[in-house]
Amino acid sequence: MIIFFEKDIDIEDALDKIIYISEINFSHFNFGENYKGIYISEDIDKEFILKNIDGIREMVQVNKPYKFVSREFKKEDTIVHIGNVKIGGEHFETIGGPCSFENEDGFMEIAKNLKEFGVKIVRGGAFKPRTSPYFFQGIGKDALKIMRRITLELDLKLVSEIVSTEDIEVFNEYVDIFQVGARNMQNFELLKKLGKCNKPILLKRGFSATIEEFLLSAEYIVSGGNMNVILCERGIRTFEKSTRNTLDISAVPVIKKLSHLPIIVDPSHASGRFDLVESLALASVSAGCDGIMVEVHNDPENALSDGCQSLKFKRFYNMNKKIHKIRKSLF
């Protein structure tokens, strides 16, 4: 049950009272004037609450296991603001950049090219969660600093993956969007803490997570108070081996129906093959996603990670042009 309060109510007071008169657990949630609300368990005595708590505007039964991220709770699309850049609703963005930050010159070259192609958000890994301890683990904090400097210089937004609660402070200083990778989608301690941040979170679907689990992980963040979650489909694990993962294209329209959060697609990780990225990106756009995130590299053959799925500039440019054609013809 979600209880919405009148705009002018002092919600802390109301919460105290609810705690006092009942003994129920609840999640507090407050996003903007229109969504002052709390979630309490469904088996509450509705009449009892209504009689004892003032200032209740509406009580909404949410049938899905996730509450605040559901369309039942909020009908209109959420638009996530990253400064003056927007994702969601009518706002579409193509995000590009290298898998890992490797060196200043390389990143500058990539960022400049993307900027020229109209890209507003760049990605770059500093802390890399790698399957093997013997793989390149990323350059860490220094990479964040340099990427921050370059993106500020070029007026670009920066997204980078966070892998530990201990790095939240440093990420707060250097990036615009915190990315939670597929392997950490159910790192609930991290999600809980990100719910207390006020920067946007790009949450990737675990490669074996159901859509319901994916939305429940988003709920961990949103129920903590941070509504700025961008979902990202990046392929699921199946028996098929011609692609690194299987892009679950249906996730786009399914999530659009179930949730108000924006959903973008990462065809680079989904396929693991640069020669499939364009087809999958165009498919995802046509399926209705709110953005595309792809790996772009100035020299894929010599990349320290994921080179085989990175686009060169020209391929990126061509893909992006076609994306805009489709969006113009369809939406």
Next chain:
Amino acid sequence: MIIFFEKDIDIEDALDKIIYISEINFSHFNFGENYKGIYISEDIDKEFILKNIDGIREMVQVNKPYKFVSREFKKEDTIVHIGNVKIGGEHFETIGGPCSFENEDGFMEIAKNLKEFGVKIVRGGAFKPRTSPYFFQGIGKDALKIMRRITLELDLKLVSEIVSTEDIEVFNEYVDIFQVGARNMQNFELLKKLGKCNKPILLKRGFSATIEEFLLSAEYIVSGGNMNVILCERGIRTFEKSTRNTLDISAVPVIKKLSHLPIIVDPSHASGRFDLVESLALASVSAGCDGIMVEVHNDPENALSDGCQSLKFKRFYNMNKKIHKIRKSLF
């Protein structure tokens, strides 16, 4: 190894000679003047054959396990002709119709509407392979007869699923395209016999078949002599349960690279949900498929099978319009 012969060679003679001088097994294949050829095992002594057999134009090493269906064997797209209707290359078709034929009036109404929307090929099940023996099994031969009459009357092509080698003759009489369903993709006895037919075969991917296995099943048909195979991606089985199957959208560009055969997509079976069909159809078109096959019904709520994934006319019409917009903008 594939051996191509000169146009004017008597291939039967050449075969006899190969059998005589070696003791190897081979598949004979002969499609049109340009593809007079045979496939023999890769470990053959190339020099020996060249010295002893006349009229060899070229010997091609094919590295993939499938041979005649591979791009290595034939670079240009295969265009399948169904009378004057074409699929493959630049030719795209949207196929529609009910899951099962139920009665004459219903089928006539569906077929007329589709015809009006520009559809040239209609589907309709007569023999239904159903998971349970207690589900509706289709009306059988009588259904084929009526559908044949109606489609001739409306100048439409008919595709229907064949489930047994024993029905080949009757299908030959009544349908334009033989459909092999997902559950029979590895019914090799059926595939072998269809390789001897000269009508086009629409081969659906098994819901747990890898792309390689899918192409090897096509190879069963093609190596038998029937090049007119249309592949159909219809979703694979995964852990995700919000859709009936998971549409493997990547299969479209992957197969385009591996094979010259046309590949269409069935978003109805892939999703099992009529409300997702349009999104998945548009995604598939953008990914580069050669056609879409969807279930359309005049009264989905009362359909005897698969009603929940069938489109009403209006939805079909809207989807088809958008498909053409995308194709116009992209290709």
Next chain:
Amino acid sequence: MIIFFEKDIDIEDALDKIIYISEINFSHFNFGENYKGIYISEDIDKEFILKNIDGIREMVQVNKPYKFVSREFKKEDTIVHIGNVKIGGEHFETIGGPCSFENEDGFMEIAKNLKEFGVKIVRGGAFKPRTSPYFFQGIGKDALKIMRRITLELDLKLVSEIVSTEDIEVFNEYVDIFQVGARNMQNFELLKKLGKCNKPILLKRGFSATIEEFLLSAEYIVSGGNMNVILCERGIRTFEKSTRNTLDISAVPVIKKLSHLPIIVDPSHASGRFDLVESLALASVSAGCDGIMVEVHNDPENALSDGCQSLKFKRFYNMNKKIHKIRKSLF
């Protein structure tokens, strides 16, 4: 709804009457005096039937989608008789033999050795459903003839895989148990015809079939009148690649709860690795299966198919000894 009749009732008469007074479809089933019964759809008017049809002993609601194969229908374990050999209930058998019959001497050697180790049923493929048309397809009818002669000579039972309805007659003549392979588990036309045979059917689980689908395929056979079905778990398709398939060991106790039919396990196909066969066989026995079927070959390194998963005689012997130890300690 399953209607059981009194022992002395003329069931044909009863059926005629049911058809006459209602217009419902039903499956007729009649196995022995104790199971004279028919299955009719669950939404029948029970009172109406009871009032109008004589000789009804009991009407049983079966909630599972499969009816005659369910424990709801029949509580005690079914024991399948292959001549004087039994599988099910307290009767356990280890079945061995080559993947494919290759030549008379080899098969004789294998069969003799297995006989000596106490084996009563041998397997041997004559018609092989192979993923690629270029793989060894089996020797066919001649193989059946020779295997029949040898097994009669050694007083062994023979199981071999049938891949087409057209071969039923020849199988009837030469084998004791018809095997339906994983790829044909949903070849419903074949299943329907096997329901009319009176020889035991060994039905393998499709590598992507759910347990429910597996039991529904068995229902196709049983509802046709042939109760002698032996189920066989042989691994399912997953993302894990260190084994050819993933043995779904849970299927054994799950199926034991859901069905009265015997269930055996094939660890050779499940793993694809001879070095895992013993461990998986012992695990399956401990999980409660009614038999084990493994591939045994006199010369695995040179086998024409599946050599890498075939046991040599000594390994088979050791495994079998341990199987008996476990059965003695547990059951």
Next chain:
Amino acid sequence: MIIFFEKDIDIEDALDKIIYISEINFSHFNFGENYKGIYISEDIDKEFILKNIDGIREMVQVNKPYKFVSREFKKEDTIVHIGNVKIGGEHFETIGGPCSFENEDGFMEIAKNLKEFGVKIVRGGAFKPRTSPYFFQGIGKDALKIMRRITLELDLKLVSEIVSTEDIEVFNEYVDIFQVGARNMQNFELLKKLGKCNKPILLKRGFSATIEEFLLSAEYIVSGGNMNVILCERGIRTFEKSTRNTLDISAVPVIKKLSHLPIIVDPSHASGRFDLVESLALASVSAGCDGIMVEVHNDPENALSDGCQSLKFKRFYNMNKKIHKIRKSLF
């Protein structure tokens, strides 16, 4: 490449020299006198190292992507010591206890009963990683304290799940074995820190992790210096829905061949059904595992988490008796 040094060498000196003369990265590893060694990348110049570094006993090429956990590196089984309790080699343990610690009396009752049945290690969750933020999240540190007190009183070892690097200190104080749950198997930051602990780690396989990824996660811990890793198979995610997960029984013999680390099985989470736990436990024992971990509860119907997969005392007792029978008959 793994370099083993002579027993009496000062390894720090050797490392300094290697760093000085080459510029290669390496993992340092030192377990006991016999395994003084380091791992360095495979493309090292072997001759160069041998010539320049003294005290090298042996250089071993390890072909697997994981190094220190592989059988190539260490042939004999690793025996993990938890005080005087051992797991691995010939030492088998059945671990039991509730999914979550709920209250003192309940835990005491469970622990006492298990103690009486011969159990030496009990499990109990304090911090629960739950799919939904609205599910019971565990009692936290207080639960650890009480469980510590009770297990000390009863002379039992305690295993509990850690979900955050921030809790390492408190776990160090209160538990004997740190459990890493399936959802954190690729929380590499946590694994790295656990590599610096000197308590045993029970590492559960992620429900979609390949065996190779599982061993690589173990490598993260072991290459950090902590050899005391117990692997735990607990089911993988597949399409089959009659069980919560699919127990990958083959993982037991496969891992035994690939690694020297002990491997135990958790049939409770694998199946999600108490009525399957015994069958799967017996199967796992027969497949060669080094231990079983099951959920046991005094009142499963009212458990706050996972009640439906928890055993009552009597079932546990019966299962355990059969486990010992099998081990006696087989090993």
